Amino acid sequence: MSDHNLTHNHEEHEHHEDNFFSKYVFSMDHKMIARQFLITGIIMGTIGMIMSLIFRLQLAYPDMKFPFLEGVLGHWAKDGKLDPNFYLALITIHGTIMVFYVLTAGLSGTFSNLLIPLQIGARDMASPFMNMLSYWFFFASSVVLLSSLFVDGGPASAGWTVYPPLSALPSAIPGSGTGMTLWLAAMILFIASALLGGINYIATVLNMRTKGMKMTRLPLTIWAFFVTAILGLLSFPVLLGGSLLLVFDRSFGTSFYLSEIVAEFAGGIERTGGSPILFQHLFWFLGHPEVYIILLPALGITSEVIATNSRKPIFGYRAMIGSILAIGILSFIVWGHHMFITGMNPFLGSVFMLGTLIIAVPSAVKTFNYLATLWKGNLHLTPAMMFAIGLVSFFISGGLTGIYLGNAALDINLHDTYFVVAHFHLVMGSAAIFGMLSGIYHWYPKLFGRMMNETAGHVHFWLTIVSAYCVFFPMHFMGLAGVPRRYYANTAYDQFNVFVDMNQFITIAAILGGAAQLIFLANFFISIYKGKRAPQNPWNSTTLEWTAPVEHLHGNWPGEIPHVYRWAYDYSKPGAEEDFIPQNIPDAGQIDPMEEAVGLPEPSKKSVQEPVMA
Amino acid sequence: MKIVKLLSKFTLLVAIAFTFTLKLSAQSAEEGKTLYNANCTACHAINEKVVGPALKDVHKRREEAWLIKWIKNSQALVKSGDPVAVQVYKENNEAMMTSFENLSDNEIKSLLAYIKAESETPAVTATAGVAVPAPTAGATASAASTDWDSAINWLLFIIAIVLTLIIATVSKILGRIGDIQGKPVVNWNKTNSILLLAFLIIGLGATAWEFWAHSKHTVFSSGSASEHGAEYDSMFMVTLIITGIVFVITQVLLFWYGYKYKSDGKRKALYYPDNHKIELLWTVIPAIVLTILVVRGLLTWDEMMDNKNEKARNIEIYAYQFGWNARYAGADNKLGSHNFREVGKVNALGVDTNDVNAHDDVITNELHLEVNQPVDFAFRAKDVIHSAYLPHFRVQMNVVPGLPTRFAFKPTVTTAEMRTKMNKPEFDYVLLCNKICGGAHYRMKMKVVVHTKEDYKKWMKTQKVLVNKKTANASAVALN
Incomplete structure (x- = not known):
């Protein structure tokens, strides 16, 4: 589009020298910001995972003492016994970190930043400065959240959903004091980061596509990031509002969420007139789209990885766009399925149930399209491809249990049990993490100009998928026995004690899975310095990012930005010599990039030129 | 002789006095036990730290007067700057102890008497109380096997x-x-494809094994104990079968394709970007299947939620950090009105004793139901959100401060019948908290008993009504 201006800007950039700070710290280059998001996300993810291992130890061995814990946690684990209040803190911060810091910022932040400009053919984001701010707000938010681990009373402990009154009354539980204040501060900073990023992504996708890059030629990754950004932009402000009201209730004596509370920790003030359920509505108005903010980028990455490595066009490109849009729109009218048993009007429950189950249709379409893409493909089972296949498997396993939980009547006995834990850890946790890992393995050459060790990647995949299934699949049965989530121990209930062996099995599997991530971490960080140099287009992919040089440049392409002549999925096209035709290669006779390529979907026409690398 | 007589008299007297005091203290310890089980076990045990510290020998560590003050309102004591109180508060990571202002001094004294008695008995028998793992042979065996397993x-x-x-x-x-x-040692393409197939087979096998091994622990294995639960279970099974079929087909296809279509370096993939007929097909079929599930779900949901029954017995379920109370409406089947401002003053639940409807209300720490008698639960919370979950009855409803919620259902299986059915003589129904509410959330439960009609009547007779009729009448007369 406005190609010439951008080229001009790019030339200006080359004139000023980069010092350490402007290159690595306060960088405005989208590729560097992507790396910053990724590495921060990985660090946060590691912390979140270690927390999960600590509380898994408690769940598996409720009667045992682990003296090393006292060394790590101090007074929160006197004599090596985890404090029940700190257990709640751990699950709360684990959830917060995983949902927001890893799977929102770490996933969307990394890949939207890296791929949007590179795949649409832009020199950088619409506003590189806002992009930098987005990262630094995220960084500040991470620091504030982690600092809450060290305050008196411990970090927030009301669950990652921080329902008031538990979170609204500072002395309701130890973690509701300073820890909760810091949690809210971190969340407000995080929302600022998400909004700055989201506006930028939307503006970039809409305005800065290269010549010939119609919306219907965008790779599905971009469609996914685009819809994700819109979801975030529309839903995060609601959480911001909800959090601010919670701050008022906590600090200024208002009663938005409080009513008829007589506990001594209410501080002697009669707090009446509010509704605790109001917060849940505000929270889940973000909270449910948030699930798709996490999942859509992972699905977008999977679409790209599966098509590339099957050497086949993604099946039903338009249906895939349609289902992304449908999921995006529907995600705004289903939040109430988290609240079926809060006592809300049963009719309202019916409406939310209907919306929830409708969402299963576009999800099913996506799954079938993935399967159809694999069918009669020529599969290159790279680590990225394996993780993408793993994602589809988790998406099926976890998605199907959503049909139980979305059904208001069935939810009565499953709500807040381990069945829910199993469901969302499979469909949102494992699936999205697999999408993220798939993306890391696939675009590592683009991120760092080097290749990761393939063998280590495969070992990492197999250990991770086996342990993830071993951890989360058995939890369904605990849920069906009525074991509630967020219990410090099941020892008080005879009928839950039968799961002691299962809990130990799960913990062992979790530790194994954790150890497998060490392989990944080593592979990731060592390859930055010692990996094999990446070739220009290691996966023989059609999309534009692989036409940019391996070395990172300000402005991405040294010369003119390539024009786009075709959609992103011309793999194994009959008549073509190679099994892929990059998007910047014109068809015979095609002069204007906006023209529809000659003979696109019909396999009969053999009018394809020999592909030439740009 | 006189002295001897006198001495023997004296001995007799002492003996009588001694037996009397013994009896007295035994009595108060008995009362203390009830109070202890109702109020303390969520957070405390005698011999071990749970959420709060172990209570063994607490009568030796602290003055009785201090303990009474502490139990009634620990936070006030901490705020007053009492050094011991501040120290205890700090030692327990600033977790606040629930206040028990509705306990009288005498009740606290008998509580302490019970704790004293328990402290003095050897540890093995001291593990009485609902929340502590029962010292049965089974539990010991499992504990032993835990140690062995853990090694x-x-x-x-x-x-x-x-x-x-x-x-x-x-x-x-x-x-x-x-x-x-110059070429990789392991052909990962081939290895992975075989592993994918192996994973599929082992995975499906493991799934089948899971169903075989763990289904018996689920609440579905013993059937539902309520009327709507039968419908619930049937709908669950239908969903299980449908999703099970989809699960197997899609997973098989996914991993089978992964195995079958691995690249061999010669074949070219099929260029097949679109097929509108197939896409339409697999949009419509899931839509139809889901419509069936939605319609059934909606009907069931409506039925479960709109379960008004004139004959239903009204019971209020009251939740607080960390315990439950049940309030029965009594003979008039009308619950007396309550005011949250009165909670903990006249009575623990803030029930208005001037309301005639409240006079025959009965407040208990256990939930007793009559089989085949519909009940209508009204839920009320004192402090934060709790959730009343009765897994065996397929009942759950949040308990929200300031927002009345309800759930009506009909229990159909007595505790005794369920025990025979499950072949577990020690089984009890339970109502447990299923919404995170603080440190002792995981111990916040109430025993549920379903009686036959006769047993229920018998049990009800043993319960104390809120306002004794005679005294109420007397005071009414006095007022007149």
């Missing part, structure tokens, strides 16, 4: 780490060799 598990853990290290080294070496030879 093995630690070994497995170490083996896992060692294996990881070996794998890392081997993969590094293989990579080096591959570099030297």
Whole structure:
């Protein structure tokens, strides 16, 4: 589009020298910001995972003492016994970190930043400065959240959903004091980061596509990031509002969420007139789209990885766009399925149930399209491809249990049990993490100009998928026995004690899975310095990012930005010599990039030129 | 002789006095036990730290007067700057103890008497109380096996780490060799495709084994104990079958394609970007299947939620950190009105004793139901959100401060029948908290008993009504 201006800007950039700070710290280059998001996300993810291992130890061995814990946690684990209040803190911060810091910022932040400009053919984001701010707000938010681990009373402990009154009354539980204040501060900073990023992504996708890059030629990754950004932009402000009201209730004596509370920790003030359920509505108005903010980028990455490595066009490109849009729109009218048993009007429950189950249709379409893409493909089972296949498997396993939980009547006995834990850890946790890992393995050459060790990647995949299934699949049965989530121990209930062996099995599997991530971490960080140099287009992919040089440049392409002549999925096209035709290669006779390529979907026409690398 | 007589008289007197005091203290310890089980076990045990500290010998550590003040309102004591109180508060990570202002001094004294008695008995028998793991043979055996298992598990853990290290080294070496030879040592494409197939087979096998091994622990194995639960279970099974079929088909296709269509370096993939008929087909079929599930779900949901029954017995379920109360409406089947401002003053639940409807209300720490008698639960919370969950009855409803919620249902299986059915003579129904509410959330429960009609009547007769009729009448007369 406005190609010439951008080229001009790019030339200006080359004139000023980069010092350490402007290159690595306060960088405005989208590729560097992507790396910053990724590495921060990985660090946060590691912390979140270690927390999960600590509380898994408690769940598996409720009667045992682990003296090393006292060394790590101090007074929160006197004599090596985890404090029940700190257990709640751990699950709360684990959830917060995983949902927001890893799977929102770490996933969307990394890949939207890296791929949007590179795949649409832009020199950088619409506003590189806002992009930098987005990262630094995220960084500040991470620091504030982690600092809450060290305050008196411990970090927030009301669950990652921080329902008031538990979170609204500072002395309701130890973690509701300073820890909760810091949690809210971190969340407000995080929302600022998400909004700055989201506006930028939307503006970039809409305005800065290269010549010939119609919306219907965008790779599905971009469609996914685009819809994700819109979801975030529309839903995060609601959480911001909800959090601010919670701050008022906590600090200024208002009663938005409080009513008829007589506990001594209410501080002697009669707090009446509010509704605790109001917060849940505000929270889940973000909270449910948030699930798709996490999942859509992972699905977008999977679409790209599966098509590339099957050497086949993604099946039903338009249906895939349609289902992304449908999921995006529907995600705004289903939040109430988290609240079926809060006592809300049963009719309202019916409406939310209907919306929830409708969402299963576009999800099913996506799954079938993935399967159809694999069918009669020529599969290159790279680590990225394996993780993408793993994602589809988790998406099926976890998605199907959503049909139980979305059904208001069935939810009565499953709500807040381990069945829910199993469901969302499979469909949102494992699936999205697999999408993220798939993306890391696939675009590592683009991120760092080097290749990761393939063998280590495969070992990492197999250990991770086996342990993830071993951890989360058995939890369904605990849920069906009525074991509630967020219990410090099941020892008080005879009928839950039968799961002691299962809990130990799960913990062992979790530790194994954790150890497998060490392989990944080593592979990731060592390859930055010692990996094999990446070739220009290691996966023989059609999309534009692989036409940019391996070395990172300000402005991405040294010369003119390539024009786009075709959609992103011309793999194994009959008549073509190679099994892929990059998007910047014109068809015979095609002069204007906006023209529809000659003979696109019909396999009969053999009018394809020999592909030439740009 | 006189002295001897006198002495024997005196001895007799002492003996009588002694027996009397013994009896007295035994009585108060008995009362203390009830109070202890109702109010303390969510957070405390005698011999071990639970959420709060172990209570053994607490009568030796602190003055009785201090203890009474502390139990009634620990926070006030902390705020007043009492050094001991501040120290205890700090030692327990600033977790606040629930206040028990509705306990009288005498009740607290008998509580302390019980704790004293328990402290003095050997540890094995001192584990009385609902929340402490029952000292049955089974529990001891399982504890022993836990220790044995854990040794093995630690070994497995170490083996896992060692294996990881070996794998890392081997993969590094293989990579080096591959570099030297110019082609990778392991053909990962082939290896992965075989592993995908193996994973599918083992995975499906493991899933089947899971169903075989763990279904018996689920609440579905013993059937539902309520009327709507039968409908619930049937709908659950239908959903299970439908999703089960979809699960197997899609997973098989996914991994089978992964195996079958691996690249062999010669074949070219099929260029097949679109087929509107197929896409339409697999949009419409899920839509139809889901419509069936939605319609059934909506009907059931409506039925469960709109379960008004004139004959239903009204019971209020009251939740607080960390325990439950049940309030029965009594003969008039009308619950007396309540005011949250009165909670903990006249009575623990803030029930208005001037309301005639409240006079025959009965407040208990256990939930007793009559089989085949519909009940209508009204839920009320004192402090934060709780959730009343009765898994065996397929009942759950949040308990929200300031927002009345309700759930009506009909229990159909007595505790005794369920015990025979499950072949577990010690089984009890339970109502447990299922919404995170603080440190002792995981121990916040109430025993549920379903009686036959006769047994229910018998039990009800033993319960104390809120306002004794005679005294109420007397006071009414006096007022007149």
